Amino acid sequence: MSHVATWLIAAVAVIGVITRPKNWPEAWWAVSGALALVAFSLISPMAALGAVEKGTDVYLFLIGMMILAELARREGLFDWLAAYALVHARGSGNRLFLLIYAVGTLVTIFLSNDATAVVLTPAVYAVARHAKAPPLPYLLICAFIANAASFVLPISNPANLVVFGDQMPPLREWLGEFAAASAVSILLTYVLLLMTQRARISSTIAPAGELPPLPGGAGIAAAAIAATAVVLLAASAMAWRLGPPTCIAGLTAWLAISLLKRASPWPILGKISWSVVPLVAGLFVLVQAVDGTGAFIGLIHEASVQARQAPAMTALMGGGLAALASNLINNLPMGLIGATVAQGAGLSAHLTGALVIGVDLGPNLSITGSLATLLWLVAIRREAEDVSAGEFLSVGSVVMPLTLLATLAVFACQGIH
Numbered sequence: 001m002s003h004v005a006t007w008l009i010a011a012v013a014v015i016g017v018i019t020r021p022k023n024w025p026e027a028w029w030a031v032s033g034a035l036a037l038v039a040f041s042l043i044s045p046m047a048a049l050g051a052v053e054k055g056t057d058v059y060l061f062l063i064g065m066m067i068l069a070e071l072a073r074r075e076g077l078f079d080w081l082a083a084y085a086l087v088h089a090r091g092s093g094n095r096l097f098l099l100i101y102a103v104g105t106l107v108t109i110f111l112s113n114d115a116t117a118v119v120l121t122p123a124v125y126a127v128a129r130h131a132k133a134p135p136l137p138y139l140l141i142c143a144f145i146a147n148a149a150s151f152v153l154p155i156s157n158p159a160n161l162v163v164f165g166d167q168m169p170p171l172r173e174w175l176g177e178f179a180a181a182s183a184v185s186i187l188l189t190y191v192l193l194l195m196t197q198r199a200r201i202s203s204t205i206a207p208a209g210e211l212p213p214l215p216g217g218a219g220i221a222a223a224a225i226a227a228t229a230v231v232l233l234a235a236s237a238m239a240w241r242l243g244p245p246t247c248i249a250g251l252t253a254w255l256a257i258s259l260l261k262r263a264s265p266w267p268i269l270g271k272i273s274w275s276v277v278p279l280v281a282g283l284f285v286l287v288q289a290v291d292g293t294g295a296f297i298g299l300i301h302e303a304s305v306q307a308r309q310a311p312a313m314t315a316l317m318g319g320g321l322a323a324l325a326s327n328l329i330n331n332l333p334m335g336l337i338g339a340t341v342a343q344g345a346g347l348s349a350h351l352t353g354a355l356v357i358g359v360d361l362g363p364n365l366s367i368t369g370s371l372a373t374l375l376w377l378v379a380i381r382r383e384a385e386d387v388s389a390g391e392f393l394s395v396g397s398v399v400m401p402l403t404l405l406a407t408l409a410v411f412a413c414q415g416i417h
Contacts, residue, residue: 110229
């Protein structure tokens with residue numbers, strides 16, 4: 001009976017995170033579910049604290065990246081990048097689509113998919129309005145590239161840290177595993193997304209005029225981000241945890257810009273979505289409690305057997321199932337489940353990588369698939385734009401399945417020796 005209660009509380013909490021009834025924040029549902037499990041003695045306080053502690057690296061990573069993204073936003077770096085795309089589009093709607101896609105790819109790779117969804121989206125909306133072009137095709141870029149480019153580097157998506165946990169591969173090994181698959185994911189997503197939006201993209205758009213000079217603060221923010229990227233690449237190459245250096249880099253950049261501009265540092269902290277941290281912590285507790293019921297034993301056993309007998313097929317099937325489940329329960333809980341199964345079954349880094357692809361790329365099917373897409377939806381609604389679940393699915397059902405199949409096929413073939 002206690003197992004049923006655990007599953008029920010966890011299910012209600014996850015559904016609340018995805019659907020946000022009464023517009024209550026996602027974190028409220030995750031934390032309330034975790035507290036309910038403790039209150040009803042379905043998980044011990046020590047086990048719950050242990051689950052929260054497992055996410056320390058992810059929390060530090062998120063804090064560092066949110067600070068860097070907010071610095072870039074406040075100093076006008078994202079607005080300048082979007083203006084750069086508009087100027088170099090030279091009046092072509094299709095060229096603007098390509099350039100915004102390229103900017104979104106770079107932001108996702110080096111600042112994570114959440115930065116693309118939250119911070120780049122408003123800048124892209126402003127550019128589309130300035131170009132007198134329908135905003136939606138360009139806004140969709142931010143949602144789709146945020147997932148499609150999110151396994152180029154370990155830092156491109158917090159879910160990567162969740163799935164691999166303490167088993168994060170060094171950078172050289174990561175690039176060897178994911179470089180070809182990432183290229184397929186990014187290129188094919190572009191082609192298919194352009195195909196679905198071609199009728200909505202104006203062939204000509206309003207000219208942009210001169211490119212404004214890069215604001216001084218934006219230059220400092222860009223330098224801080226570049227320095228952070230170097231630090232994180234070095235940390236990844238040495239197989240260090242990525243959370244502490246990311247957090248230190250973000251805090252250092254925050255203080256440095258405040259000192260250089262002789263401005264108060266505190267306003268930036270007020271703009272950061274701190275609720276993401278308790279959201280992730282609550283999800284760690286929920287998955288830990290469900291795991292304690294033995295719910296994943298069958299999955300772990302089957303994954304272990306299939307990994308030995310047919311590794312290439314296991315990569316395809318594992319990535320596909322992770323993608324489907326991400327759209328049903330959101331990719332953050334799915335990432336935690338994937339980590340539990342991968343570690344329990346002793347999966348290789350390659351097979352765990354297939355789960356990462358499913359968790360990262362799979363959410364391009366539906367609007368509830370990833371936290372980044374949900375944050376993107378909030379961002380476009382602030383600009384008086386909206387996309388229904390059905391409208392997003394009509395695009396995602398064309399873009400995601402073909403891209404996922406091709407990406408996983410390339411990735412699985414790499415594991416055949």
